Amino acid sequence: MRRQLRLVVLAWDREAAVKRFRIWDYLRSSLWFVPILCVLVGVGLSFATIAIDRSVGTVVPRSLSGDPDAALAILSTVAMSMVTLTGLVLTITMVVVQLAMGQFTPRVIRTILRDRPSQLAIGVFVATFAHAMLVMREVAAPSRSDPDGFVPGLAIVVAFVLILISIMVLVSYVHHIGQSLRVASLIDSVGDDTRKLLFKLYPEVDPRDEDATDLPVDALQQVVPAPSPGVLYKVDERELVETAESADVTIVILPRVGDFVPQGAAIFNVHGGTVADGRGLLRAVALGRERTLHQDLAYGLQMLVDVAVRALSKSMGDPTTAVQALDRLHDCLRQLVQRRFPSGRHFDSTGSLRLVIPKLTWERYVDIAMDDLRQYAVSSIQVTRRLVAMLEDLAEVAPVERQPPLDRQLELLRNMATLAFSEQYDREFALRPEVRESDSDRLLQPLSR
DSSP states (O other): OHHHHHHHHHHHHHHHHHHHHHHHHHHHTOSSHHHHHHHHHHHHHHHHHHHHHHHHOOOSOHHHHOOHHHHHHHHHHHHHHHHHHHHHHHHHHHHHHHHHHHHTOGGGHHHHHTOHHHHHHHHHHHHHHHHHHHHHTTOBOOOSSOTTOBOOHHHHHHHHHHHHHHHHHHHHHHHHHHHHTSHHHHHHHHHHHHHHHHHHHOOOBOOOOOOOOOOOOSOEEEEEEOSSOEEEEEEOHHHHHHHHHHHTOEEEEOSOTTOEEOTTOEEEEEESSOOSOHHHHHTTEEEESSOOSSSOHHHHHHHHHHHHHHHHSTTTOOHHHHHHHHHHHHHHHHHHTTBOOOOSEEEOTTSOEEEEOOOOOHHHHHHHHHHHHHHHHTTOHHHHHHHHHHHHHHHHHSOGGGHHHHHHHHHHHHHHHHHHOOSHHHHHHHTSOSSOHHHHHHHHHHHHO
16 A cells, blocks of 8 residues: 555656646747746836835935936836837847748757847846836825925936846847857757757767667557647656556557657557556656757757758758758767667566667667768768768777668768769769878878978
8 A cells, every 4th residue: 555655646746747847848948938037026126126215215315316307207218228129139039030940940949049148138128127117107296295206216226227237238149149140159059959968868888789679578458649749759767667567567658759649649558457547658758849859869960960951952052051060960979879879678676677668779860860961962072071071980989880870871972972973083082081091191291300
């Protein structure tokens, strides 16, 4: 009884964790979350300063805050300028999104919308606007009962400070957005996120390959379909293992992380028995509208490939941008080539197989990086040379069992380049890597004399 109660408590706790993840992921990818927090801070700041002004009295001299008419003019100017700046920042952000979609790939929109400096700039401006609007209603004109009127001096000074902060934020934002529009910045952003996920999913450097995922031999007893269409972008492995252990079954997840699942298609196969509540299994996974970089390393590689392919298209014709994307792709594959791949099999504390998750193999990662890119790479000698250099470098550091996919891609690239370039010189030069040992030896010869 205690064991069942413990499993129920753990399952409830894990369910809450998945819900928290869904909410936090939604808020992180929303442009409005940080500005709303800043508005609440601005409102709280206005209430606090007004309360101090009313309780303490004249904290700031009139020579600094001005009379009621001057205070209203100052606050009105602040409010109007903040509305203008907020509209400017939103317009610039949307322009950046449109440029990134047209020049790189639509997949980078999520990265731009999650840009903290842009969110913070909008937040500071709307917070200043909220503060100014709330302080304006507290300014009272002179009357018989109060010949001097009421001016919340401390609140006016805070508005001055917020204006100075807004000016600094505006200048910083313009600099930041100018840097963000560079090709290298967007490519590095995707490359850095992919690299972090790689270290998280494949933490060990081990040449052993454990790609095989043996399915359980017990009879299939239950199929759990998807309640709605979506992309599988997160799996809570611990919760599924605990659920399988409590029901004494083995759960097999059919789609990989990053796969689209139609409504009614099977997500789980349960072997060896049945799970009382199939909805509990569905609460352990997250389906969304698009792929993310939470657990989907192939998505990061695909985005880099998309940037390179878009740059090599006839409409763009920008092989240098493609080479920049290839540099980050090369780095990710080099970090991955010697790491131990998880088998996708998860066991409970007694050693019983409880969960099987399909995992991508090294060969599949190489195909994702190369298959689409090869078709466009033969339009540029610069890109083919960079690809040859990348494949040869990976082959040098790859374990023996992981070299065949690299050799196969290199052979396919050579065949395609032979057909694409009619001149013999172009064919030979296109298949010559950028850095060759003979070239480096020749450059070092004068130094050795």
